[in-house]
Amino acid sequence: MKVLGKLINEQGIRTDGRRVDELRPIKIEVGVLKNADGSSYIEFGKNKIVVAVYGPKEVHPKHMALPDRSVLRCRYHMSPFSVEERKNPAPSRREIEISKVTREALEPALMLDDYPRTAIDVYIEVLQADGGSRCAGITAASVALADAGVNMKDLVASCAAGKVDDTIVLDINDEEDKEGQADMPLALLPNLNQITLMQMDGILAKDEYKKCLDTAIEGCKKVYQLQKEALMKKYFGTEIEVGNLA
Amino acid sequence: MSSARKSNMIVEHLRRAQMKELLAERKRLDGRGLTESRPIKIETNVIKKANGSALVTLGNTQVIAGVKVETDEPYEELPDKGLLICNAEVLPLASAYAEPGPPDEDAIELARVVDRGIRESEMIDLKKLVLIEGQKVYAVFVDVGVLNVDGNLFDATSYAVVSALLTAKLPKLEVKDGKIVDTGKLMPAPIKTVPVSVTMVRIGDTIIADPTSEEEACMDARVTMTTDADGHVCAVQKGGTGTFTVEQIHHVVETAISKGEEIRPIIKKVTESG
Helix, strand or coil: CCCCCCCECCCCCECCCCCCCCCCCEEEEECCCCCCCEEEEEEECCEEEEEEEEEEEECCCHHHCCCCCCEEEEEEEECCCCCCCCCCCCCCHHHHHHHHHHHHHHHHHECHHHCCCEEEEEEEEEEECCCCHHHHHHHHHHHHHHHCCCCECCCCEEEEEEEECCEEEECCCHHHHHHCCEEEEEEEECCCCEEEEEEEEEEECHHHHHHHHHHHHHHHHHHHHHHHHHHHHHHHCCCCCHHHHC | CEECCCCCHHHHHHHHHHHHHHHHCCCCCCCCCCCCCCCEEEEECCCCCCCEEEEEEECCEEEEEEEEEEEECCCCCCCCCCEEEEEEEECHHHCCCCCCCCCCHHHHHHHHHHHHHHHHCCCECHHHHEEECCCEEEEEEEEEEEEECCCCHHHHHHHHHHHHHHCCEEEEEEEECCEEEEEEEEEECCECCCCEEEEEEEECCEEEECCCHHHHHCCCEEEEEEECCCCCEEEEEEECCCCECHHHHHHHHHHHHHHHHHHHHHHHHHHHHC
């Protein structure tokens, strides 16, 4: 299925000019939508994603409510214009699966027991898609949940690693995803050191698998710093040194 | 929109406590070892109208897979490859909780994870399923129906799909003067490797393989890993609302590889004789 190309040159530089352990440029903004209880906007390489959080709020339909905790609901959706060929706006099977794994990636960070009989809705809209949109979506959603003031044990930082030209690389872009040998999206609770999302497709030997996992975890930790900076910028202004508050 | 399922919390909490106590003594409700699978029974060629078929029984979980072959146009970006489409459905007769209607997110995840394992392991050499490059290729459909639900649908479904493909007989088609002609002969599917899916769940600090429905109801998190005949990992999916530590994932990789080596000969043996 996957073709070997020349995706890394002799100097160890990738097609978009990055080193093997380098993330694409990431920009995170907090509180971008007026109506939402919490919101964020992320640019992750060429990904442009906006996330809104509504809740904790009353549950509709009512029978979905749980007596001991809040119900987390997630929707990952791609705009029809977000990809090369127009995407049918109806949710695809891929989007339904990503909505599910996104919910399962975010839920371990939330203290849902604090809000019985309520719902928390997370809407992830991919306005422009590049490789790794699920990771960017999870990263932005966790910031939006924090912005909404939902009680959380940790943020959720997400990033992929993979194998390209027989080399383990951080943060696979669109081209590397299509032409590369493996892709492993991961989400991490950075302070608790727990994995909340892990998928993989491609072929990896046992040792490569472990290296890929370590690489993705390092990436998630870098993403976490940017998430904290974005939240600090909104709530405390820019002058506070983020490193001191880790 | 994806949301958590409502469950019978009180019973679930009680049972979870009991199960954790048992697991602390490395025991399971049905007496199995922690990474021991339930008995696997595979029958092939059970549906004569299909190009290949398999009925897999894994404990009380039962699934049936059927292969149907057609011709179609290849994907635009993959003109030199045949099509392989894998689908799964939890039939409404499979449990008291299954309902008719469009597939829900669990059924969609099941189909996509099993498809990923087959596709990414490159079990079928899709390049050998091309009739006219860019125009006509074989389209191999594998459809799975879950007949009885008792946990670990991922592995049961994967074994059924793999067994059905291993025993499938495809019509031998030829191109004559730009037209597709059926020679009336049959050929096996071009097999490159035998992928094996291994699903494990974490309950508290213990990781167990091949969970039953009861164990799945108590799980914190689930992970499915598919390995190929070289012992390489080719597809992974974590599920459930809990987490894994890095050490737990390392343990899971080792178990998936060793259990893959244990289950692969079972599938091979059945499909060679069947």
